[in-house]
Amino acid sequence: MxxxxxxxxxxxxxxxxxxxxxxxxxxxxxxxxxxxxxxSGGGEEPTPEPKPRKYKCGLSAPCPEKHMAFRVVSGAANVIGPKICLEDKILMSSVRNNVGRGLNIALVNGVTGELLEVKSFDMWAGDVSELLKFLRPLHEGTLVFVASFDDPSTKLNDEARHLFEELGSVAAKELAFRDSWVFVGAKGIENKSPFEQRMKNSKSSNKYEGWPESLEMDGCIPVRAPLEN
The missing domain is CATH 4.10.910 (30s ribosomal protein s13; domain 2)
Structure with missing residues (x-):
């Protein structure tokens, strides 16, 4: 048809x-x-959401003028090492092969942001005198970045804890076996530092067997004014 x-x-x-x-x-x-x-009957395709922009050291927002961006991550159990980042530069990490069990510390010039020295101190089987020699002669305005790995406290004595308190730490006084700890302080700080976190080692709440979870802290540190002669 x-x-x-x-x-x-x-x-x-x-x-x-x-x-x-x-x-x-x-x-x-x-x-x-x-x-x-x-x-499709004329329907419009959904527009994909833009990915959030990341700034220095992975911060979600840029730091104000005359501030330095930082991120400090403690180690995870005794497996994954800690990391310290400042102004998008990795100061300490497993990749840089300059971290170790205990306390990992980076010293930075608080005026220029220049890295002065990095060192790790074994607080399980090491000698606390090495840590004391490192902290005692710090100059006014020196920034101190600290990230724990495995055990940060077994070898700590009263003097070492007091030196960290003078840098603005509150947690150093009670820091215990296998606690997770991240801290940023400064020589000559007048009050407690706003940049500190501690996670207690507790069988009832540990994320890993025998260790608490890793801590991650970031923020913006104001650049210090040059000291007058």
């Missing part, structure tokens, strides 16, 4: 339209979008 005249015209128009859409797609025009629009 032959198609009636009007119906034949509709079929021909439909075929011509499909052919045009396919040709447009092959020739590089936005035929694909037109086809999707045609067959």
């Amino acid at each position: 032959r198609l009636a005249g009007p119906l034949r015209v509709v079929v021909v128009v439909f075929l011509v339209g499909i052919t045009w859409l396919l040709t447009s797609s092959v020739l590089g025009r936005d035929g694909g979008s037109i086809l999707r629009h045609f067959f």
Whole structure:
């Protein structure tokens, strides 16, 4: 049976339209979008959400002028080492092969942001006198970044804890076996540091068997004014 005249015209128009859409797609025009629009009933595709922008050391927002961005991460159990980042530069990490069990400390010039020295101190089997020699002669305005790994406290004595208190620490006084600890202090600070976290080693709440979870702390440190002569 032959198609009636009007119906034949509709079929021909439909075929011509499909052919045009396919040709447009092959020739590089936005035929694909037109086809999707045609067959989806005209609905618009959802626009993907933009990825959040990351700033220095992975911060979610930039630091104000005359501030330095930092991030300090303690070690995870005795497996994953700690990391200290300042102004997008990794000062200490397992990748840099300059971290170890105990306390990992980076000294930074608080005026210029220059890295002065990094060193790790074994607080399980090491000698606390090495830590004391490191902390006693600090100059006014020196920033002190600390990240624990495994055990930060077994060898700590009263003098070592007091030296950290003078840098602005509150947790150093009670820091215990296998606690997680991150801290940023400064020589000559008048009050307690706003940059400190401690996670107690507790069988009832430990994330890892025998160790609490790793701590991660970031923020913006104000640049210190140069000391007057």
